[in-house]
Amino acid sequence: MGVRSAVEPPRSGQSAIAQWRRRHFPQLLISPSLLIILGVLIIPIIYSLVVSFAWLNPADRSLDFVGLDNYQAMLTDQSYRKSMALTVLFTVITVILEMTLGIAIAMVLNRPFKGRGFLRGLMILPWALPGVVNAILWKWIFNANYGPLNAALFQLGVIDQYKVWLGEPVSAFGAIVIASLWKETPYVILLTIAALATIPKDLYESAEIDGAGPWKAFWRITLPMIRPVVLVLLITKTIWTVQTYDLIYIMTAGGPQNATQFITLLVQRTAFKYQNFGTAAAMSYSVSMLCFFLTYLYIKVFMRGDDWSGKVKQSKGLRPKPVRR
Numbered sequence: 001m002g003v004r005s006a007v008e009p010p011r012s013g014q015s016a017i018a019q020w021r022r023r024h025f026p027q028l029l030i031s032p033s034l035l036i037i038l039g040v041l042i043i044p045i046i047y048s049l050v051v052s053f054a055w056l057n058p059a060d061r062s063l064d065f066v067g068l069d070n071y072q073a074m075l076t077d078q079s080y081r082k083s084m085a086l087t088v089l090f091t092v093i094t095v096i097l098e099m100t101l102g103i104a105i106a107m108v109l110n111r112p113f114k115g116r117g118f119l120r121g122l123m124i125l126p127w128a129l130p131g132v133v134n135a136i137l138w139k140w141i142f143n144a145n146y147g148p149l150n151a152a153l154f155q156l157g158v159i160d161q162y163k164v165w166l167g168e169p170v171s172a173f174g175a176i177v178i179a180s181l182w183k184e185t186p187y188v189i190l191l192t193i194a195a196l197a198t199i200p201k202d203l204y205e206s207a208e209i210d211g212a213g214p215w216k217a218f219w220r221i222t223l224p225m226i227r228p229v230v231l232v233l234l235i236t237k238t239i240w241t242v243q244t245y246d247l248i249y250i251m252t253a254g255g256p257q258n259a260t261q262f263i264t265l266l267v268q269r270t271a272f273k274y275q276n277f278g279t280a281a282a283m284s285y286s287v288s289m290l291c292f293f294l295t296y297l298y299i300k301v302f303m304r305g306d307d308w309s310g311k312v313k314q315s316k317g318l319r320p321k322p323v324r325r
Contacts, residue, residue, distance in 0.1 A: 052281035070278040080283060082258065083266040088290075090173070090262060091241045094180050098237055099230070101181065102188025107222070109189065110196045120193070127186035135250035138179035142166050142251075169259030172252050176260055179247055184240070188233055195229035196222070231302045238298075239291050263287055 052070055054063040074080050109120055126134070141149050142165040150162040165171045199222065207217045223230070245264040248254065254261035254269075263283065271280035 048281045048284065051277055052285055054278055056277040058275050058277070066278065070282040073279050074282045074286065077279075079258070079261070079266060080263075083261050083263045084286070084290075086173075086259075086261065087242060087263040087287075090177065090244075091238060094177055094184075094241050095234065095237050097177070097181055098185050098188050099233065102185050102233075103192050103230075105185070106189045106192035106196060107218075110193055123186045123189050125186075126183050127190070129183065131183070131246040132250065134179060134183045135247045138175065138182070139166070139251045142175045166252055167256055169257055172256060172260050176247060176251060179251065180241070180244065183247075184237065188237070191229055191233055192226065195226040199225045227302060231298060234298050234302075235295050238294050242287060242291055 050063070053067060054065045054070075056063055105123070109116060109123070129137075141147050144150065144162055144164040144167065147165070149165070150159070153159045154162065163171070165175050203221050203225075204217055207221060212220065243264060244262065245268070248260055248262055248265055249268075252260045254265045264287075267280050267283045267287075270276050270283065
């Protein structure tokens with residue numbers, strides 16, 4: 001009695017069908033998503049790039065190519081230079097504060113204590129709020145007539161009269177920074193807590209045996225081990241902060257004296273208020289280039305050398321002691 005093969009070759013017709021399925025069935029499954037991405041992402045990006053080199057007539061949607069005139073007009077526009085400077089300043093301040101506060105609070109919430117789960121859940125609430133709700137909430141808090149901030153400071157004797165927080169350039173800028181911190185810092189906390197949970201506890205025990213304090217353990221163990229998450233947070237937070245629009249539009253509408261007119265608000269006004277779509281598209285691409293540059297800079301700085309997590313035990317003061325036989 002002959003021994004049959006464990007895997008019998010399929011018939012020729014079945015083999016051709018199975019081969020076609022292996023090659024083309026995955027593409028068929030993702031084709032609806034690809035069509036959606038093509039329609040709502042790729043085509044608008046290409047069209048806006050074309051518009052940045054042309055003059056778009058809103059009446060008949062005709063395009064007259066003007067070369068680099070839109071980019072030249074953008075660079076010579078004083079409003080653009082001021083808005084870009086304000087955007088960069090807002091991004092630097094906000095991202096630094098969000099990362100610092102987020103990592104510090106995550107370190108505290110990572111320690112075991114009573115009520116930790118409740119506080120972790122509570123920290124997510126500001127981030128879960130829609131951006132419009134967050135902007136309306138903080139606009140009410142900073143209201144000059146009936147805002148609770150003025151009432152609290154007046155009752156405590158900090159101020160002798162109600163202050164128009166959103167009516168002065170410096171205080172309006174600070175109000176937007178505070179509102180952004182309150183909403184976006186929980187995102188940093190959430191991802192940092194998840195990263196801290198992956199760090200082996202024996203590394204801290206070894207560091208404590210070697211005499212390393214909390215500060216040294218943070219720089220030698222914690223920060224190198226969560227470096228990939230920090231890189232992702234820096235990239236996403238920078239891009240999201242540069243793209244901030246609803247918070248500014250609702251709280252200050254770019255005022256007072258254009259002190260909070262960031263680049264997103266200027267692009268919207270240039271396109272839909274002044275009907276200059278070509279210059280607005282050029283401004284948008286300048287923002288994209290800024291985000292690409294910062295992302296490249298983050299990657300170059302954070303990915304220098306080899307894997308830091310592999311060097312944790314080789315760090316100064318944390319070298320494992322030789323075992324005597």
